[in-house]
Amino acid sequence: MDTTMWDAIIVGGGAAGLSAGVVLARARFATLVVDGGAxxxxxxxxxxxxxTRDGMAPSAFIATGxxxxxxxxxxxxxxxxxxARRAADGMFELRLDDGRALRARSVLVATGLTDELPDIPGLPERWASQVHHCPHCHGYEVRGRTIVVIGSAMAAxxxxxxxxxxxxxxxxxxCVNATEIGEVERRRLTAYGVRVIDARVTAITTSAGPPGAASPVAVVLGNGExxxxDAVFVAPRPRPHDAVPAMLGAARDPETGLIAVDARGATSVPGLWAAGNVVNPRAQVVTAAGAGSTAAIAMTAWLLxxxxxxxFEGGVR
Structure with missing residues (x-):
């Protein structure tokens, strides 16, 4: 058991976790960020x-944070x-994969999520290079280029x-790829200039381009076409890393199934907060950072x- 009594332990060292850590550390609270590095x-x-951080490499962003x-x-x-568990004295107790046991007065979970991709050969290898999921993050970089969207379990x-x-x-x-799409939606897309193809996608490969040029992507369909x-986009199923708040008994939103938080990131468990993609899969880096800062400010008030x-109780005695 680590004998340190942390004021706050932040689980997850991405944009939300590190932003929260800076706020808490600047407020002079003993703060530990536990990060798995993925x-x-x-x-x-x-x-x-x-x-002010547009175009920055995520690795450089984390290192700077x-x-x-x-x-x-x-x-x-x-x-x-x-x-993770709540001890009889009300403190949070966390055990790490390196064997350490930690205690804290409060906890912020900012563990993010995993993007669960459709089971298509060749797609995972091109993830984040030729295959993307967010137009707001990567759409501008492929403007005016040829784009294929592959349907997934996230139909809408x-x-x-x-x-x-x-x-x-x-x-x-x-490429609808067996996605459930209504006739009205299909007609709306077609009218807007989107070519809609019903065939299932069987593989993603790379086509050889001219010497020195970027190699285009080849989307192979089940009908032989x-x-x-130049780029592929797909909507992955988000799989939040919410084991820690679940172990601590945090309630879930009955509609989304995500860990429920209020506007400040507080969960149903006093002293436990959550921020970033673990509770908001659509959050971009800047959104997650803001949520982490908001949660940390609320934590300082709660701890204070x-x-x-x-x-006061000590003075009364």
């Missing part, structure tokens, strides 16, 4: 939509949480993706209130 956007070369956090006195642990999102990408290109093909394009109460 950020959602790790495979990407660049991130976009973050004012860690430096800022530790510069203010925060502590970083490169590990993963394997168990897939159709929306195809329509939105039409804003970036005159050549957008939506192959579509060559308990310190005031303890000081």
């Amino acid at each position: 950020p959602r956007n790790g495979p990407a070369d660049h991130m976009h939509g973050y004012l 860690r430096d800022e956090f530790t510069r203010y006195g925060g502590t970083l642990a490169l590990a993963s949480v394997t168990a 999102t897939s159709a929306h993706l195809a329509a939105l990408l039409r804003r970036y290109s005159d050549s957008v093909t939506f 192959t579509i060559t394009c 209130d308990r310190e005031l109460a303890a000081a």
Whole structure:
């Protein structure tokens, strides 16, 4: 057992976790960030939509964030949480995969999610290079190019993706790929200039292009047709890494199934917060960072209130 009583332990060291860590460390709370080192956007070369950080590599963003956090006195642990519980005295107890046991007055979960891709050969290998999921993150970079959208289990999102990408290109093909799409939606997409194909996608390969040019992507269909394009987009199923709040008894939203939080990131468990993609799969880096900062400010108020109460009770005695 680590004898340190942390004011706050943040599980997850991405945009949300590190932003929260900086806020808490600057407020002079003993803060530990536990990070497993596998950020959602790790495979990407660049991130976009973050004012003053547009085009920055995610790895550089994390490295800079860690430096800022530790510069203010925060502590970083490169590990993963394997168990979590609330002790009889009200403290949170976390066990790490390196064997350490930790105690904290409060916890923020910012563990993100995994993008669950359709089972299509060749697609995972091209993820974040030739295959993307967010037009707001990568659409501008392929503007005016040939784009194919592959339908997934996220049917509504897939159709929306195809329509939105039409804003970036005159050549957008939506391979329905057994996705449930209504006739009205199909007609709307067609009227908007999206080519809709019903055939199932069987593989993604790379076509040889001219010497020195970027190799285009080949989308192989079950009907024997192959579509060559410059970029592929797909809507993956988000799989939140919410084991820690689940172990601590946090309630879920009955509609989304996600861990429920209020506007400040507080869960149903006093002293437990959650922020970023773990509770908001659509959050971009800048959104997650803002949510982490908001949660941390709420945590400082919660921790301070308990310190005031303890000081008052001690004075009365």
